[in-house]
Amino acid sequence: MTRTLRKEACEGDVIILHACAHNPTGADLTRQQWETVAEICKESGLFAVFDMAYQGFASGDLAQDASAITHFFDRSDLEFAVAQSFSKNFGLYGERVGVLHMVVLETDTAAKVTPLLTQLSRAEITSCPSYGARIVAKILSSPILLGQWQQDLVTMSERMKSMRKALYQELQRRAVRGSWEHLLTDIGMFSMTGLTRDQVDELRTNHHIYLLPSGRLSVTGLTSNNVDIVVQGFLSVLGTN
Template sequence: MTTTAGSSQFSNLEDISLDPHYALKEAFAVDTNSDKVILGSGIYRDGNSKPWVLPSIEATSARYEYLPISGYEAFIKKARDLLFGSVGPRADYFASLQTISGTGANSLGARFLSNSLKPSAVWLSNPSWVNHANIWGLAGVNVKYYPYWDAERQALDFESLVQKLETEAVPGDVIVLHTCAHNPTGVDPTKEQWTRIADICENLGLFPFFDSAYQGFASGDLDEDAWALRHFVSRGTLELAAAQSFSKNMGLYGERVGALHLLARSPEAAAKAKGNLSRLQRGQISQPPRRGAHLATAILADQVLFQKWLNDLHEMSSRIRSMRQALYEELVSLGTPGKWEHIVSQIGMFSYTGLTPPQVGAIQSESHVYILKSGRISVAGINLANVKHVASGIDKAVRKYPA
């Protein structure tokens, strides 16, 4: 291609708008109102809206040197056992690598499965984490959606989910499942519903890809939050993958600590998968960073630090549940039109409030409370000092723009 003076070879590129989460942060940053509140970021805050360094993290130390391509082996094993439970003699059936947090794990897994399985589509929940479609699209996989959120009932649309998959998914397709604390809705399937989803994966030959970003953060119980994934594994018939992040549950946001795990049907297949995954990782980042992996391993390997961490998880999950309750009670006290029980029945950091785009716009412009247009809020941004202000903003907006 030839170019003329003053022209660019990149002029024909599509304009890509800023990720809505980061656009919201920028709008919040320039707002000078003293009462402003941001409920968009998926970052845990304490009761004073300050970032919280977990006491268990403060008690650790780290060293610096290059890691192998697959990452810090001690971390990889501890992370795998935390998510899957003790795998015992089945360890050789796993191909596991340390990644650049959950995003890196999702991306590496998508590229690997795109190359190896060549699925006709990947199935994402509607809605899903905003980056899922971006990651799989960049991996060259056709993105399709299964129903998830029933806006009218403000609950899981499970029967539509089942019907969509049973009638349109084909063998070899990948399905992305949120292990717990579904992002963005905060609504998880029941154990009975998870069992039925596993049946569908078995019967249709779908490849389950779990995204685990909130283990221990959702309910405060590490094992309970991993139940769905472990149920799929316990069947002994499914190959699957899991992206694991420690950003939320250890507060290691900037350290980018994560892992990708692939469970194969044989040690030979797992070894081949790890070789191919390592090749992809080498071409992308060479080797993952050390410090965050050492911090996480120190907690997972030391009984005293591990107990501190369990206490931290309990504190975080408990505060979020209490803020859900506080917001709900304020809305009820104000007599805000609509039903708000879903705020307390949902789980984890996020709540799909059911607020409409006009209502969200009014909340931001009139009350300086920053919420994504979808109505999703980060409950971690609410505290006792601002919950009345947040509820008042919601109340005014709902009355101004009835749904």
């Protein structure tokens, strides 16, 4: 990643970064790696756009999951944007609730950006449905509801970790062909399985197990009642080591 940014990115280029719980790989950057990326952005004049759709689903802690953004902000020498979605972590997928944050270094830049964003929003949306946004605002402004929501995020994060562990253990127990250690180190809702498109089609047709054609698995679709069924499907498609 850093090699590509250094060799191929040009000054003024926009790069999209997942703040946490990377989709589709589940492979998040470390603190040191984020520091390196930030330095490359500064040196090369790159503009980062953070896609933050899964805050709270990585570690269960809102601040920790936003630590990459915090690092960029604390440097005080980078301009960047954050596209923050509440669709997943508030369970409002059908409402598509979110907000765009723009971080700029000069007040005159902010004065130019604000009317431009207003104009774009007017042309693209004009008037957003308010239902989902009001739910989010209500929860964030109530200490009691905020605390309950934060605990729900911990519960969800821990459940995903437990499902990853259960899937890994069953794949190992059944000796399903492949390397599965990454399931334990990946973070968030998704992981790549390495299955080909044909194998994904076979899983869907013969076992009614649904992955994306890329082989991406949604960990949230796993339960204690279906892990063995999923592994049996994988075993049928992949065979044993």
